[in-house]
Amino acid sequence: MGVIQCEDLTKFYGKIKAIDHLSFKIEENKITGLIGRNGSGKTTLLKMIAGYLKPTSGELNVFSGKPFNSLAVSANSIFIDDTMTFPDSLTLSDILTEVAPFYANWNSSLANGLFDYYSFNPQQPHSNLSKGTKSTFNSILGIASRCPLTILDEPTTGMDSAVRKDFYRALLKDYLEYPRTIIISSHLLSEIEELLEDILLINQGAKCLHLSVMELKELAVGIRGNAQVVLSFVEGKEILYQEDFTKGSLYVVIRRNLIEQQFELIKQSGLELFPVSTDDLCIYLTANTKGGIGDVFSRG
Amino acid sequence: MSSAEVNLLTASVKQYHYKLKAYTGLVNRLIIAQMLALVFSYVGATGMMSSGNDELTVTVSTYSASMVIVFSIFWIITIAITLTTKQYKKIELPLVGTRISGNLSDVGFLLTASVYAGMTSSLFGVLLRIIMYFTSDSSKIVFDEFSLAFPDLLLGMVVAILYMALISAMAYCTGVLAQVNMAFVIIIPVLIFGSLKVYTNFMQSVFKFYVGETFLPLFALKILFTSLILFGISLLLSNRMEVNR
Amino acid sequence: MRTSLVFSQLLLLIVLAIIFIFPKIRQKVSVYISWKGNFIVAGLYLGLLIILVPTLYMLPDKSFVKLMDDKDQAIVLSQDAISSMYQHLPLAVNLDTQQGIYRLSSQTFKVDTKQLSFNIDGAINSGNHQIFVERKDVDDGEIEVSTYEATQLVGGIDFTKLILPLTVSYQNGTLSFRSAGRQTFDFRQFNPDFTVNQFKGQTFWDLNRGSSIFSGQIIYLRVPKSLEIDQGKYNDYIRMLNGETP
Amino acid sequence: MILNTDSMKPIYVQIAEWLEGEILSENIKAEERIYSQYQLAEMFTINPATASKGLNILADQAIVYKKRGLGMFVSPNAKQFILSKRRGQILGQMIKELVMEANRLDVSESELNKMIENVRKENEEET
Numbered sequence: 039m040g041v042i043q044c045e046d047l048t049k050f051y052g053k054i055k056a057i058d059h060l061s062f063k064i065e066e067n068k069i070t071g072l073i074g075r076n077g078s079g080k081t082t083l084l085k086m087i088a089g090y091l092k093p094t095s096g097e098l099n100v101f102s103g104k105p106f107n108s109l110a111v112s113a114n115s116i117f118i119d120d121t122m123t124f125p126d127s128l129t130l131s132d133i134l135t136e137v138a139p140f141y142a143n144w145n146s147s148l149a150n151g152l153f154d155y156y157s158f159n160p161q162q163p164h165s166n167l168s169k170g171t172k173s174t175f176n177s178i179l180g181i182a183s184r185c186p187l188t189i190l191d192e193p194t195t196g197m198d199s200a201v202r203k204d205f206y207r208a209l210l211k212d213y214l215e216y217p218r219t220i221i222i223s224s225h226l227l228s229e230i231e232e233l234l235e236d237i238l239l240i241n242q243g244a245k246c247l248h249l250s251v252m253e254l255k256e257l258a259v260g261i262r263g264n265a266q267v268v269l270s271f272v273e274g275k276e277i278l279y280q281e282d283f284t285k286g287s288l289y290v291v292i293r294r295n296l297i298e299q300q301f302e303l304i305k306q307s308g309l310e311l312f313p314v315s316t317d318d319l320c321i322y323l324t325a326n327t328k329g330g331i332g333d334v335f336s337r338g
Numbered sequence: 339m340s341s342a343e344v345n346l347l348t349a350s351v352k353q354y355h356y357k358l359k360a361y362t363g364l365v366n367r368l369i370i371a372q373m374l375a376l377v378f379s380y381v382g383a384t385g386m387m388s389s390g391n392d393e394l395t396v397t398v399s400t401y402s403a404s405m406v407i408v409f410s411i412f413w414i415i416t417i418a419i420t421l422t423t424k425q426y427k428k429i430e431l432p433l434v435g436t437r438i439s440g441n442l443s444d445v446g447f448l449l450t451a452s453v454y455a456g457m458t459s460s461l462f463g464v465l466l467r468i469i470m471y472f473t474s475d476s477s478k479i480v481f482d483e484f485s486l487a488f489p490d491l492l493l494g495m496v497v498a499i500l501y502m503a504l505i506s507a508m509a510y511c512t513g514v515l516a517q518v519n520m521a522f523v524i525i526i527p528v529l530i531f532g533s534l535k536v537y538t539n540f541m542q543s544v545f546k547f548y549v550g551e552t553f554l555p556l557f558a559l560k561i562l563f564t565s566l567i568l569f570g571i572s573l574l575l576s577n578r579m580e581v582n583r
Numbered sequence: 584m585r586t587s588l589v590f591s592q593l594l595l596l597i598v599l600a601i602i603f604i605f606p607k608i609r610q611k612v613s614v615y616i617s618w619k620g621n622f623i624v625a626g627l628y629l630g631l632l633i634i635l636v637p638t639l640y641m642l643p644d645k646s647f648v649k650l651m652d653d654k655d656q657a658i659v660l661s662q663d664a665i666s667s668m669y670q671h672l673p674l675a676v677n678l679d680t681q682q683g684i685y686r687l688s689s690q691t692f693k694v695d696t697k698q699l700s701f702n703i704d705g706a707i708n709s710g711n712h713q714i715f716v717e718r719k720d721v722d723d724g725e726i727e728v729s730t731y732e733a734t735q736l737v738g739g740i741d742f743t744k745l746i747l748p749l750t751v752s753y754q755n756g757t758l759s760f761r762s763a764g765r766q767t768f769d770f771r772q773f774n775p776d777f778t779v780n781q782f783k784g785q786t787f788w789d790l791n792r793g794s795s796i797f798s799g800q801i802i803y804l805r806v807p808k809s810l811e812i813d814q815g816k817y818n819d820y821i822r823m824l825n826g827e828t829p
Numbered sequence: 830m831i832l833n834t835d836s837m838k839p840i841y842v843q844i845a846e847w848l849e850g851e852i853l854s855e856n857i858k859a860e861e862r863i864y865s866q867y868q869l870a871e872m873f874t875i876n877p878a879t880a881s882k883g884l885n886i887l888a889d890q891a892i893v894y895k896k897r898g899l900g901m902f903v904s905p906n907a908k909q910f911i912l913s914k915r916r917g918q919i920l921g922q923m924i925k926e927l928v929m930e931a932n933r934l935d936v937s938e939s940e941l942n943k944m945i946e947n948v949r950k951e952n953e954e955e956t
Contacts, residue, residue: 068878069876090431090580090581091581092578107436107438107577107578108436109345109349109434109439110343112344112434112435112436113343113344113349116432117431122431122432123425123428123429123431124429124432125363125429126363127359127617127618127621128359128360128617128618129617132359132618136359137433140433140434140435161617179432206874207874210871210874210876211871214867214871232873232874232875232876232879233874233875233876234876235876235877235879250878251876251879252839252841255839256839359618360618362621362622362625363618363621366616366621366624369628393762393763393765393766394735394746394765394766394767395766395767396742396767396768396770397767397768397769398737398738399769399772400772400773401771401772402773402774402775402776403776404776404778407776407778457629457632458629458632461632461633461635462632463773464632464638464639465632465635466773467639467773468635468638468642471639471642477646477648477745478648478768478769478770478771479645479647479648479772480647480648480649480650480740480770480771481650482739483772483774485647486639486773488636488640490779491636493778493779494776494778497778497779497781551781552781552782
C-alpha cells in the first residue's frame with residue numbers, strides 16, 4: 039500500500055511555481071530521502087504532505103485521504119523542522135510531557151533516554167536553544183512520537199557530526215524496532231544514503247528521479263582519459279556531466295546502462311572508470327547548465 | 339503501522355490543556371493592567387461632583403471598579419488578537435489537530451481568560467472598598483454602595499464575563515480577518531466608519547442592543563448568540579487557511 | 584476635575600502602550616517562568632481577591648454616611664418650615680422639635696448695656712443666614728443665642744451635622760457673628776460598576792444626582808424684654824418675631 | 830556483476846564480503862544461522878533493504894540458504910565455495926589489474942614476483 043500517493047501535484051505561491059506536476063508514490067515503512075537543491079520545493083512538498091499547505095492542483099493522498107487540514111493525517115504524522123516553536127512557559131522537559139498525549143504511539147522512555155543522553159537542561163525553554171541543539175531536541179520528538187508517517191525536514195541543521203551520527207543511529211534503531219514510513223529531506227545525500235532505502239530527487243519542483251539508493255549508486259559511471267578516445271565511446275549518448283582537464287584529458291559522466299557492454303573495451307583503451315558518488319550524481323542531475331562552475335571562469 | 343484514531347473533540351481538549359499551560363503567563367500582563375487601573379481608580383476617582391455656596395464646598399468623589407474592568411477588556415482584546423497571529427498559530431503545529439481544533443481550543447482559552455478576567459476585575463470593587471475603609475475617614479464614606487451587596491457582586495461578575503466573551507470574540511474575529519487578508523482591517527472600518535452618520539447610527543444601535551439591555555437573561559442570550567456567530571465566522575475563515583507558509 | 588480626567592486618559596494610553604510593547608520587552612529581558620509558576624501566580628491572585636469578599640463583610644461597622652432621599656419626610660418638613668419662617672411671623676414652628684432641623688450651637692450672654700447692636704462678618708454678609716429675634720417675657724438680663732441648620736444634601740449625602748456654626752461673641756452691647764471659615768467637605772461614594780448599573784436601571788442615578796439642598800444657618804436670639812435693639816445696616820437679615828418693626 | 834575499479838564498493842557488496850569473511854574465519858560456521866537483515870542494519874547503521882540485498886548476494890551464490898520462518902543459514906560447503914570463488918574471480922581480477930599497473934610502471938615480471946614474495950614473507954612473520 040502506498041502511504042503517499044501523488045499525481046500531477048502542482049503548487050503555486052501567487053505566480054511562483056513551487057511544485058510542478060509532480061507524481062510519485064511512497065510505500066509503507068520505507069525510509070525515503072527527499073533530495074534537492076535549495077529552493078527546489080522540498081519543504082513545500084513536505085508541508086503539503088503534512089497537511090499544512092493546500093495543493094493548487096493535482097492529487098495528493100496520504101493514508102488514502104487528502105492531507106490538507108485533515109485530522110487523520112495530523113494524528114498519524116509528525117513534521118519536524120528547525121522552525122518548530124514551543125511556548126516559553128514550557129521547559130524542555132515540560133514539552134516532552136505535554137506533547138506526549140497527542141501521539142498514540144509516543145514512547146516516553148525513549149524520549150527521556152535520548153533527552154538524558156544529549157544531556158539537555160530540563161529547565162531550559164526551547165527558544166533559548168542554539169540552532170544545533172534545537173534540531174537535536176526536535177529530532178527527539180520526531181523519533182519518540184513513532185508516527186506512522188514521520189517527516190523530517192532537514193533534521194540535522196546545525197548539529198555537529200557526532201550528534202548527527204547519533205541521530206541517524208537512533209532513528210535507524212527505533213525504525214528497526216518500530217517500522218514506519220519516514221521521509222528525510224536533505225540537500226546532502228552522502229550523509230544519509232546508508233540510512234535510506236529510496237531516494238526521491240526533485241529539481242525546481244519537478245521529479246528528477248525516484249529509485250532505490252542501490253540503483254542510484256549504479257546509475258552512472260565516470261570515464262576519464264584522452265578526450266578523443268572518451269568521446270568516441272560516448273558519441274551520441276546523453277552526457278550528464280563533462281569536465282575538461284589539461285592536455286586533452288576529459289572526464290564525462292554517463293548513464294551506466296548505456297555503456298555497460300563496453301566496459302572491458304574501455305579499460306583496454308587505457309581509460310579509467312569511476313563510480314560516481316550519489317552526491318555528485320544528484321548535483322549533475324539537478325544542474326541547470328551542463329558543466330560546472332569552472333565554465334563560468336573559462337568562458338572569459 | 340497502526341493508525342491512530344482521533345476525534346475532533348479530544349484533539350481540541352488536548353490542545354486546550356496545552357494552550358492553558360502555554361499561555362498562563364499572560365496573566366502577568368492582566369495583573370499589571372489591573373493594578374494600574376486600581377491606582378487610577380483610587381487616585382483619580384472615576385467621577386466627581388462639586389457643589390456649594392460661598393462658605394461651603396461639598397465634593398463627592400465616586401469610585402468604582404469600572405476602570406479595572408475596562409483595562410481587563412483591553413487585555414483580552416490584545417490576547418484575542420495575538421492568538422490569531424502566525425507566530426502564535428505556529429505553536430499548534432507540533433500538536434495533533436486541525437484548524438478547527440486549533441480554533442476551538444483558542445475559543446476555550448479565551449472563554450477561560452474571560453471568566454478569569456471578569457472575576458478578578460469585578461472583585462477589584464471589593465479591594466477598592468477595603469483600601470478605602472482603611473485609608474479614609476469613615477465619616478466621609480457613603481455607606482450605601484460601600485456595603486456592596488453580594489448579589490450585585492455576582493451580577494457584576496457574570497456581566498463582566500459576558501462582556502469579555504463578546505469582546506474577545508470580536509477581537510478574535512478581527513484578528514482572523516486580518517490574517518486572511520490585511521485589507522479587511524482597512525476595508526471594514528472604512529465601510530462602517532466611512533460615513534459619520536452611519537458610524538453614529540451603527541454605534542448607537544450596537545449600544546442599544548447590548549448596553550441598553552436591562553434584562554439579564556436576554557442580555558446573556560444576545561451575547562452568547564453574537565459570540566457564537568463571531569467565533570463561527572472565525573472558524574470558517576481560518577479553516578481554509580494554510581499554516582506555516 | 585478636568586485635569587484629572589485628562590491625566591487618567593493619558594495614563595490609559597501609556598498603559599495600553601505598555602501592554603502592547605510588553606511581550607517584546609519580555610523577550611529581551613527573558614525572564615522565563617514555567618507554567619507551574621504562572622499557574623500558582625494566577626491561582627494566588629484570584630484566591631487573594633476572593634478572600635477579600637468575606638473580609639469586606641466582616642469589617643467592623645463604622646459611622647458611615649447614609650444616603651438620604653430628598654423626598655424624605657423630615658427633609659420635606661424642614662424645607663416647609665424654613666419657607667414658612669420667611670412668610671409668617673411670628674414663627675409657626677418650634678425649631679428644637681422640628682424634624683430635619685438641628686441645633687448647631689447654643690450660648691448665653693449676660694447683658695452689659697441697654698442697647699444691643701450687631702456686627703456681622705463680611706464673609707457671611709451675603710444673605711445666607713437669617714437672624715430671628717424673640718423678646719422674652721421677663722427682663723432676666725440674658726441673651727440666649729442658638730444656631731440651627733436645616734438638612735442639607737448633596738447627592739443624597741446629609742452633611743448638616745458637619746457644618747460648623749457661626750462664631751458668636753458678645754461685648755459692649757455688640758453681638759458679633761463671624762464665619763467659621765470656608766468649609767470643604769469631601770465625600771467618597773461608590774458607584775456600582777457599569778456592569779451592574781446596566782441592570783439597576785436609571786433610578787439609582789436619579790436618586791443621588793438630583794438632590795442638592797443648600798441653606799444658610801438660622802440664628803435664634805432670645806433677648807430680655809426691655810432690651811433696645813439697633814438693627815443698624817443689617818435690617819434685611821434680622822427679623823423681629825414679636826411683630827415690632829424697628 | 831561488481832564494478833571493481835575502485836575501493837568505493839556499494840555498501841551491500843561490502844556487507845556480503847564482510848559476511849564471507851566471517852564465514853571464512855569461521856566466526857559463523859556451516860549450518861549456523863547468519864545475521865538477519867535487521868541485525869546487520871543495526872550493526873552497520875544501514876537501511877535493512879541494503880542489508881537484505883547483501884544477504885541476497887550470498888543466497889544467490891548458495892553460500893547461505895533460507896529456512897522458512899527461521900532465517901538464513903550458512904550452507905555446508907560455504908567456506909569452500911567462497912575460497913574457490915575468491916581465488917578464481919576476485920584474485921584473478923586483482924592480478925589482472927596488478928599486471929596492468931606493473932606494465933604501466935615498467936615493472937618486470939621477476940621484480941613483480943619478488944615483491945609478492947616479500948609481502949608473503951612479511952605476513953608470515955607477523956602471524
